[in-house]
Amino acid sequence: MAQSTSLCLRSTERPRTPATPPAPLAPPQSFVSLRFIFPSSRLSSASASLARLTPQSPVPCTPPRYKSSLPALPTARRAATRARTAKPATMAARPPSSLLLGAVAVLLVLAAAPSALAGDPDYLQDLCVADLNSAVKVNGFPCKAAEAATADDFFTSILATPGGTNTTSGSVVTGANVEKVPGLNTLGVSLSRIDYAPGGVNPPHTHPRATELVFVLYGKLDVGFVTTANKLVARTIARGDVFAFPRGLVHFQRNPGTEPAAVISAFNSQLPGTQSIAMTLFGASPDLPDDVLAKAFQIPDEEVAKIKDKFAPKKG
Numbered sequence: 001m002a003q004s005t006s007l008c009l010r011s012t013e014r015p016r017t018p019a020t021p022p023a024p025l026a027p028p029q030s031f032v033s034l035r036f037i038f039p040s041s042r043l044s045s046a047s048a049s050l051a052r053l054t055p056q057s058p059v060p061c062t063p064p065r066y067k068s069s070l071p072a073l074p075t076a077r078r079a080a081t082r083a084r085t086a087k088p089a090t091m092a093a094r095p096p097s098s099l100l101l102g103a104v105a106v107l108l109v110l111a112a113a114p115s116a117l118a119g120d121p122d123y124l125q126d127l128c129v130a131d132l133n134s135a136v137k138v139n140g141f142p143c144k145a146a147e148a149a150t151a152d153d154f155f156t157s158i159l160a161t162p163g164g165t166n167t168t169s170g171s172v173v174t175g176a177n178v179e180k181v182p183g184l185n186t187l188g189v190s191l192s193r194i195d196y197a198p199g200g201v202n203p204p205h206t207h208p209r210a211t212e213l214v215f216v217l218y219g220k221l222d223v224g225f226v227t228t229a230n231k232l233v234a235r236t237i238a239r240g241d242v243f244a245f246p247r248g249l250v251h252f253q254r255n256p257g258t259e260p261a262a263v264i265s266a267f268n269s270q271l272p273g274t275q276s277i278a279m280t281l282f283g284a285s286p287d288l289p290d291d292v293l294a295k296a297f298q299i300p301d302e303e304v305a306k307i308k309d310k311f312a313p314k315k316g
Contacts, residue, residue: 120209120269123186129153130178130185140270141178141185154183159193162262170200170255178270185270192265196221196255203276204252210272212245212265214253219261225251250277283311 121139129149130141156176163172177190184190190210194202196219214223216239224234225245236256237243245251255261281288281296282304290304297304 120186120188123188125186127183128186130182132179132182141182143185144182149183154181156181159191159264162260163193163195165195165197165200165260169203170197171195171202171253173202173274177267177272188268188270190267190270190272192267194253194263194265196253196261198255198258198260200255200261202253203278204250205274205276206248206250207245207267207269207272207274208248210267210269211247212251212267212272214243214245214263214265216241217262217264219255219259220257221261221263222254222256223252225249279311282308283313 125143125146127146127149128143129146131144132141134142134144136142158174158180159176163174165172172195174193174195175190176192178184181190194214196202214237216237218239220236220238222234222236223243223245224232226232226249228249235243253263281293287308290301290308293299293304294301
């Protein structure tokens, strides 16, 4: 114990000897006046401690090293042990705003899912007969008063009669959509009839708002559509057959036979819309730039002008 309380010096320092050693502390008897405060046992212990603090000759020493009772571990293993035994740090809490924004985003996606799957928005009343003469513009058509609706608003015989096929393409489309049957407004369905002359073609086109399902009334047709990977999906269909054209994909029908043909087309939209590829590109108003079409089709500009002339509106 005396050695552990001796003055420890660094190995590079030299001990200094005081010129005049200080006088030793008074013996424990000098603390008699304090006996009324401290018990004799505590005074004896304090006197012994003070005696040990009396300056002695400096003795260089090395601070004791305390050895662990655990065997030495390699550095990497020791670090892993400390990591396992250390108190886990408190995970930094994510800002409440980030969690809230994430929850709102998920709810918006779930809320938008039903409308994204439907061809048209769902209706909220029994019927909404289109007021085709209204000046109000909405997504669809405004409803006329329910008490003004009649059976004729939900009826048409327009598809019963074959259409004239004396057209440049040899086919004609007759629509039974909301513009012809006002009661279809908000119901999300419509029909069309397509008639084909022998060799007639319904040129490549798309329906941006609906999938099309055709049912062959009579005749034979070559039909097909092209995927966004430029894969042609095609086959021949005949009387009684059904074929589907996915929404938005370019598709066509052609009558390869020597007899007329006809189909009924069903759509999951009250107004599916039609974009004919050739008419859209070469008959747009204002015109698409000639150099754009020339580079797209890799033809000379003069050829573009000739094709545009074929799709120009007929002058009366």
